[in-house]
Amino acid sequence: MDSVFAYNRPAADSEFLSRKKELGHLTSLLKSRKHALIYEPPKTGKRSLVLQAEDNLKKSGEEFDSCRISLLNATDCRTMTEAIRGGVSMTYPGIPVNGINEPGEILAAAAAEAGRQGRQLFLHIEEGQNILKAEDRERFMSSFWEPVPEGGPVSCIFTGSRINAMKQLADEDGHLRETERVRLSTLEEKAVTDAIIKTFLKVGRVVEPSQAEHIYESLDGHPWYIWHISEICFNLTKGYLSDRMVSEAFHSLLTIHFNRFQDITDSLSGFQISYLKAVYDGAVNRHNMNEIVSAYRLNSPANVHRVREALMKKEVVAFDSDGSPYIIDPLFKMWLKTYYFLS
Numbered sequence: 001m002d003s004v005f006a007y008n009r010p011a012a013d014s015e016f017l018s019r020k021k022e023l024g025h026l027t028s029l030l031k032s033r034k035h036a037l038i039y040e041p042p043k044t045g046k047r048s049l050v051l052q053a054e055d056n057l058k059k060s061g062e063e064f065d066s067c068r069i070s071l072l073n074a075t076d077c078r079t080m081t082e083a084i085r086g087g088v089s090m091t092y093p094g095i096p097v098n099g100i101n102e103p104g105e106i107l108a109a110a111a112a113e114a115g116r117q118g119r120q121l122f123l124h125i126e127e128g129q130n131i132l133k134a135e136d137r138e139r140f141m142s143s144f145w146e147p148v149p150e151g152g153p154v155s156c157i158f159t160g161s162r163i164n165a166m167k168q169l170a171d172e173d174g175h176l177r178e179t180e181r182v183r184l185s186t187l188e189e190k191a192v193t194d195a196i197i198k199t200f201l202k203v204g205r206v207v208e209p210s211q212a213e214h215i216y217e218s219l220d221g222h223p224w225y226i227w228h229i230s231e232i233c234f235n236l237t238k239g240y241l242s243d244r245m246v247s248e249a250f251h252s253l254l255t256i257h258f259n260r261f262q263d264i265t266d267s268l269s270g271f272q273i274s275y276l277k278a279v280y281d282g283a284v285n286r287h288n289m290n291e292i293v294s295a296y297r298l299n300s301p302a303n304v305h306r307v308r309e310a311l312m313k314k315e316v317v318a319f320d321s322d323g324s325p326y327i328i329d330p331l332f333k334m335w336l337k338t339y340y341f342l343s
Contacts, residue, residue: 091110
């Protein structure tokens with residue numbers, strides 16, 4: 001049985017809220033036969049956006065085939081090529097790609113078939129950050145891009161959920177320079193709170209606007225967590241949602257993720273915990289390095305640099321456009337406040 005809130009499936013149709021700018025951007029890129037890049041934290045709506053863009057294009061009369069390829073378990077060029085071969089074979093069962101071990105040759109066959117049918121192929125590569133695991137990724141990506149030039153029958157959509165790794169892949173290593181990034185904004189608060197209230201009202205249950213706003217603000221607009229805790233709240237009441245139930249729902253959500261967050265902190269060194277505390281406190285900026293070293297006993301500026309790089313590699317913290325660090329996962333930040341940084 002489906003949940004009433006879309007936390008366990010991609011959002012579609014009426015469940016897809018706001019993000020009109022991003023949807024228009026991605027739709028325009030695909031319609032223009034260009035390549036797109038989307039990297040955001042896990043469960044923030046990347047696949048939902050891709051599916052909604054495809055749905056809009058289908059409704060407008062565009063003819064295309066869609067091929068989704070996950071690199072979730074890809075660790076080297078061989079397994080990445082296998083993933084591409086499998087995805088292409090499912091989309092075009094009739095083309096002979098078995099035994100081909102070069103991604104470029106597989107994609108050339110797919111492009112030829114799409115061209116023969118007069119259709120566009122949308123090639124959606126998920127968890128693209130795993131390309132970094134391949135030692136020979138330079139050759140792999142060179143082979144990949146050769147048969148899929150911009151303007152051809154194949155449009156690639158690279159998505160990734162490890163934002164620091166994807167930034168390295170795109171900006172530092174340059175492997176995704178052929179793509180144009182589509183940035184996801186935070187879901188609009190009013191759209192989210194209205195959706196929570198209306199979903200409750202459909203079956204005669206009531207959530208106060210202040211409670212819906214509290215859920216949104218506490219989770220920094222993160223859709224997956226918002227819909228999950230809304231589902232918990234929905235199941236806790238048959239009538240009016242009380243503040244006690246909202247607190248109970250937050251406790252349940254933190255309990256569900258407790259072991260995952262404990263694994264994160266257990267994997268950190270003492271210096272990494274100290275720097276994480278500084279980020280949590282909002283004490284770090286690019287102008288106060290010496291103050292941070294002293295206040296949080298981080299030994300030296302050089303050590304801070306090493307610690308920062310380690311936390312970025314572990315996808316615990318990231319840096320905004322102003323160079324200020326932030327904790328990527330809002331629920332992890334809440335867990336730190338509730339259980340870890342109690343003093």
